[in-house]
Amino acid sequence: MKDKLHKALIDATHNVFELMFNISEISDHPTEDFECDDEVDIAIGIVGDLEGEVIYRFPISTSLNMVKIMSGMEFEEVDAFVTSAISEIANIISGNVATALSDSDIKCDILPPMQLELNENKEYEIETSRCISTTIGDICLDVRLNKAF
Amino acid sequence: MLWKDKYELGVPVIDAQHKELFRRVESFLQALRSEVSWDEKIPKINETLEFMKGYVVEHFHDEEEYQRSINYPGYQAHKQIHDGMVNYVLEVSKQYDQSNNNEDLMQQFGGRLMAWLINHVAAEDQRIADYAIEKGVRGNER
Ligand SMILES: [Fe+2]
Ligand SMILES: [Fe+2]
Numbered sequence: 001m002k003d004k005l006h007k008a009l010i011d012a013t014h015n016v017f018e019l020m021f022n023i024s025e026i027s028d029h030p031t032e033d034f035e036c037d038d039e040v041d042i043a044i045g046i047v048g049d050l051e052g053e054v055i056y057r058f059p060i061s062t063s064l065n066m067v068k069i070m071s072g073m074e075f076e077e078v079d080a081f082v083t084s085a086i087s088e089i090a091n092i093i094s095g096n097v098a099t100a101l102s103d104s105d106i107k108c109d110i111l112p113p114m115q116l117e118l119n120e121n122k123e124y125e126i127e128t129s130r131c132i133s134t135t136i137g138d139i140c141l142d143v144r145l146n147k148a149f
Numbered sequence: 150m151l152w153k154d155k156y157e158l159g160v161p162v163i164d165a166q167h168k169e170l171f172r173r174v175e176s177f178l179q180a181l182r183s184e185v186s187w188d189e190k191i192p193k194i195n196e197t198l199e200f201m202k203g204y205v206v207e208h209f210h211d212e213e214e215y216q217r218s219i220n221y222p223g224y225q226a227h228k229q230i231h232d233g234m235v236n237y238v239l240e241v242s243k244q245y246d247q248s249n250n251n252e253d254l255m256q257q258f259g260g261r262l263m264a265w266l267i268n269h270v271a272a273e274d275q276r277i278a279d280y281a282i283e284k285g286v287r288g289n290e291r
Contacts (some may be wrong), residue, residue: 020271080257083261086264092264
């Protein structure tokens with residue numbers, strides 16, 4: 001289950017980065033303590049066979065690079081426009097993950113992106129962090145899920 | 150430039166519309182992101198927003214007609230995605246009017262619209278083109 005989920009997440013991120021940012025080389029590794037100066041955190045709630053959330057942690061420089069590539073315009077800081085564009089990217093990746101999982105008979109739906117405060121004390125069956133490195137910066141994906149079956 | 154040649158799908162009738170759509174979205178984004186104060190840019194934003202909205206509806210309609218003309222099997226699902234976006238655009242426009250031109254609302258809208266549109270063209274619309282090319286009906290322009 002955990003492996004399937006990881007594969008789906010990494011594949012979806014890879015596809016979206018290739019399609020939208022023309023970046024085909026990404027690598028990933030587990031991470032205990034993802035660190036960056038400052039970041040945009042987007043949580044995508046998951047409901048269905050798996051319940052919980054995936055938190056996409058985009059460092060500010062990664063976020064600005066993504067928006068620059070998409071728009072062809074300059075961005076100096078993370079504002080409502082940037083946060084919203086990045087949230088949509090997290091939403092697109094998650095949608096692709098849900099589709100991939102449904103092909104292996106795990107039925108999940110995703111909830112609209114949120115910038116949310118997390119309940120750090122809650123216990124999850126599946127709890128992992130993965131750092132994805134790309135030529136426009138790193139991203140960290142935190143997965144916190146319970147099986148609902 | 151918002152438009153990139155790699156978004157070209159290989160179906161001339163759709164590609165031409167996508168270029169026009171991206172031109173209009175780009176005008177809107179340029180108005181939205183210009184360096185002047187919010188109050189100063191509102192007229193230009195409202196003008197480019199209306200100009201862009203009209204074409205979103207027109208393009209979605211034409212693209213759906215095209216899908217029907219080539220018997221594209223994903224027509225229903227694709228139409229649902231288009232309808233979802235049109236509803237979002239109408240809903241935000243309504244809130245924008247009611248809020249007396251709220252800036253954050255429009256900035257959020259612009260960011261989401263841009264990312265959504267690029268992915269939609271590169272992923273969903275590409276599937277229509279792949280089908281048309283595979284079936285050899287690419288030149289079938291209604
Ligand atoms: Fe289209
Ligand atoms: Fe479309």
